[in-house]
Amino acid sequence: MEKREKYSLETVPARVNKIVVKGINKTKDEFLQKKLQTIFKAENVLQMFILCKAAETELKRLDIFKSIQIVIDTSKNVDGDNKYDVLFNVKENRWLYGGAHTTFGGDNNATMVGSLALPNTFGRAENVRLEYNRSLKGDHGGAFRFSKPLNGNPDVRFSTSVYEMNLEYPWSGFKEKSRGINMDFTFPSSLGKHCLRWEGIWRDLRALSRTTSFTVREQAGHSLKSSLKHQFTRDERDAPILPSKGALFKMEQEFAGLGGNVEFFKHDMELQFNQKLVLDTVIQMSLAGGVVKNPNPNEEIRINDRFFLGGPLTLRGFNARGVGPHSDENALGGETYWAGGLHLYTPLPFRPGKGGFGDFFRSHFFINAGNVYNLQSDKSVLENLKGLSDEFRLSYGAGIVLMLGNLARMELNYVVPLRAQARDSVNTGLQFGIGVNFL
Structure with missing residues (x-):
């Protein structure tokens, strides 16, 4: 041959x-x-x-x-x-198309989004989109968005939006109408993805009901915020919803005070680490924290710019925004917070439907801790750190997780709060959560 x-x-x-x-x-x-x-x-x-x-x-x-x-x-x-x-x-693509989809927010709320889009609007990969959204809890709004890749690079993009939102926060006793415009510049680096944003927004805050506390009512009225924000993300996880390996690092800084009557410096950070163990078991460690401060010590941070903690997506065992200062059962939030969690995800016992539907389920065991705190200007840094750590909340529990494809996930847990403060809104027993980003 x-x-x-x-x-x-x-x-x-x-x-x-x-x-x-x-x-x-x-x-x-x-x-x-x-x-x-x-x-x-x-x-x-x-x-x-x-x-x-x-x-x-x-x-x-x-x-x-x-x-x-x-x-x-x-x-x-x-x-x-x-x-x-x-x-x-x-x-x-067609010159015009529309559609509808569902998104899940951080307050256990599902939102239907309807949109009309003009893809490749001017022949250079631009996109014009008109959106209207309405949540199951009654929040609603709309937006007009334009985006364009710079020099034809899909990773380097300019976008701008004009929008209006009508939101209700029953845990804090207020509702808010906001109208704004923003401009984003997104670009990659060797370390991760960056986004620079300028946002100008007019906000109208009102009491939600007659039972709204006087502390919240004092902040009702109009405010105008102009801010510059930098977001950095490095995501090495193998999946966004329920990863089995890899790490996530997110960091955001915002400076408000480029005009308007709102001023603050704000920093927020999140870390997550996932490691696969034996028998498809995954251990996950997460940590988040943030601080916001007004450069004028005589003025406090507005309630719609503060941090809140509590709920099935952040600190389990507490109701939504249930941790931290309250006034007449209205959550007031805080100027700084921290939260952490240790999670163990395992296949269901006997793993029914292995290789099929059963792979969408996981058993879930966890410990959560965290705190929300208002910085005291008359105290030293060490004293404020001590106050932030002394009154931490702690909970543990177990449950079942269901992955909804790459869209979201659902959790049904039985939670036991071990440490809580008298002013907290505690949720002992079964707690249901649905969303994308869980702590």
Whole structure:
């Protein structure tokens, strides 16, 4: 038998003679040229395949085409061998489409979002979107959003929004109407993802009912906030909802006072670490904390800018916003907080439906701790730290977790608070939670 000679695609020379894109109606030619011109740099067949695939991947991430098909053929009527023509058969997204989906917030609330979008609005991967949302608890609002990748890079993006929201906070006894505008600049770095945001927002705070405490009523009225915010995220987890390995680090700084009548410095941080153990068991450690301070010591932080803690998504064993200072059963929040948790996730006993529906369930054992505290200007840093740590809350429990795909997760736990303060709103026994981000 004749032995066949082995060779690598790297040794087969190739030159791209031309690139043709068929199916274009809206997308600008010069925009596509920038995305595809690197294919001409291919010097062999392997490089040509890799560069074509990379261009396809980046075009898909821009979300301007419904489908992309690549055809590579030898070039005809061209002198010399190893010349190729590359054909991109594409189908653009519809010029207008609408839809509806459900999101889950941090207060155990589901929100229906309806939207109309103009994808690839001006032919360079821009997106214009009109949204209306309404939650099961009656919160509602709308927004007009525009986003655009800079220089055609899907990772570097400018976006802006104009919005109105009408929200109710029954745990704190107030409702708030807000109208605002923001501008975002999102970009990656070697460490993670950054987002710079400017936001201007007018807020109208009102008492929710006749039982709203006088302390909350004192803060009713209008406020105008202009702030600059930086968000940094490094997410190395293998899944966003119920990861089995990897770490998450989130950090946010905000400075308000670039105009308007609201001033503060705010810093918030979250850490999460996941490690897979034997028999598909996962241990998770989480820690979060934040501090907000008005540069003017004679003015306090408004209630709608403070930190709150408590509820099935943060500190289990307490009602929503149930930890910290209260006035007539209305949660007032605090200027600083910390919270941590140690979790153990295991498959259900006997693991029913292994490899199928049963994989969406987990047993859950946990310990949570945390505190909300108001900084005292007449006390030293050490005294404030002592106050933050002395009155910490502690709870433990067990339950079942159900993953809702990559959208959210549900928890049903039996919780026992071990440490609580007299002013806290405690929830002993069964507690249900649904959301995306759990502590």
